[in-house]
Amino acid sequence: IQMVFQNPFDTLNPSHTVGSQIIRTLEKFNVGKNVAERRQRMLELLDLVKLPRAFETRKPRQLSGGQKQRIGVARAFAGDAKVVVADEPVSALDVSVQAAVTELLMDIQRKNKTTMLFISHDLSVVRYIADRVVVMYLGYIVEQGTTDQIFSPPYHPYTEALLSAIPIADTSVVKKHIVLEGDIPSAMNPPTGCPFQTRCGYKKLVPDNLCETKVPPVKNLGGGHTSLCWLSDDVLAKMEPVIKFDKEHAAHEGVPDDAPHGVGPGFAGAPPQRPDGKNASAEADAIGERVEENDAVLKARRHEVRDEDSEAGVARPKDTTRRH
Ligand code: SF4
Incomplete structure (x- = not known):
């Protein structure tokens, strides 16, 4: 390892x-x-x-x-x-x-x-890179499954909140706005019952205060997809995708119907195309290498300036170069 x-x-x-x-x-x-x-x-x-x-x-x-x-x-x-x-x-x-x-x-x-x-913590990278995803909260595995299972409903309530927190720059998608209230409990002193119960908006849908008193069972959602939650099958079945394509808004904005949408995390549509082989990464490599080269040149220049200054006995502020 x-x-x-x-x-x-x-x-x-x-x-x-x-x-x-x-x-x-x-x-x-x-x-x-x-x-x-x-x-x-x-x-x-x-x-x-x-x-x-x-x-x-x-x-x-x-x-x-x-x-x-x-x-x-x-x-x-x-x-x-x-x-x-x-x-x-x-x-x-x-x-x-x-x-x-x-x-x-x-x-x-x-x-x-x-x-x-x-x-x-970056779910967009996770969706891009992973075959299987494990979502953890306070040291508990709250949901796990294939990438497509995790990024499509039904979600664990914590996964749903995580997905809704990701910024997506596509104006033709609508995203559920979920705000978690309450403080994050200490992992050293987790709450009784479900670890997420102090912040979960679905808690009221579970009868008999089960969320607050008993650790939920690992619920099998099929195909190896599991969730640590008391929510019933009926509630899970009604869950909607966190991120949806808004056709009306897209039409208003003049976005063609066949434009690529729904590749963001949390969308129930097609997952992003993973690169196939080294050629697929050429563009990302080129951008990254250009940025790295610029950084290295700036850094080398800073060292040269500092070396020149220390030889000449000149005191200067630390950063003597500027990025444009
Ligand atoms: S068990 Fe209850 S508190 Fe925990 S995630 Fe499910 S609904 Fe929310």
């Missing part, structure tokens, strides 16, 4: 080169018989995560956030791990770089046939 950590800025040793840090991982996993073989494997790993081989001699401070995370990915896959746990691997990155790193993870996972446990 290997891990890709959330914050790429703290996971690399600042005083070692990128190459030596990957080689260290290879040594730990007994990959390669000698130094030459391990160096060759390290260069192949740089190829795998789409970084130039010249990065071998760079220190982490000379890399952008996305590039650092690519090194984290290279280390995670260095020992041919069977399972990789990716803990919010893109949440600390810019949105454009997030797309490139997500694509990279999917590419490598498919290529190496590795099982990946992807932990995220």
Whole structure:
């Protein structure tokens, strides 16, 4: 088992080169018989995560956030791990770089046939990347199933609220507006009964105060889809998609009927097309790499300015460059 950590800025040793840090991982996993073989494997790993081989001699401070995370990915896959746990691997990155790193993870996972446990709060990324989804609240698994099952009704009330909280920029979709009231209870001192009962709007539909007194059973919704909830089949059957395509609004806005809609999370329609092979990620890679290159140039320039200043004995504010 290997891990890709959330914050790429703290996971690399600042005083070692990128190459030596990957080689260290290879040594730990007994990959390669000698130094030459391990160096060759390290260069192949740089190829795998789409970084130039010249990065071998760079220190982490000379890399952008996305590039650092690519090194984290290279280390995670260095020992041919069977399972990789990716803990919010893109949440600390810019949105454009997030797309490139997500694509990279999917590419490598498919290529190496590795099982990946992807932990995220971003349900749009989850819908894009996952085959099966497990929704957790206060340490309880409240719902699990295939991606299509989780993103279509019937939902667990917490999943429904999560879906309604996702911003979607398409004006021709209508979204249920669900506001959760009440504080999040402490996981150290969870409420009695259902863990979600202090904030659940459906609680009043369950008789005999069951939600407040008894932990709900794991309800089988069919096809491996389960939900930790007391709601009856009748109530579940009446649940509507959180996000729907508004035909009238679309017609008013002049959006053609055959325009692609419903690819957002929570919509009961067709799921997003997952990329098929490396070519599908070329555009995201190109955007991500451009942003990363710009970041790296800015960062290098800052270091040069600081070095020049310290040689000249000039004190300046930390950030002497500007982004345009
Ligand atoms: S068991 Fe009750 S409180 Fe818990 S999610 Fe279901 S309806 Fe809401």
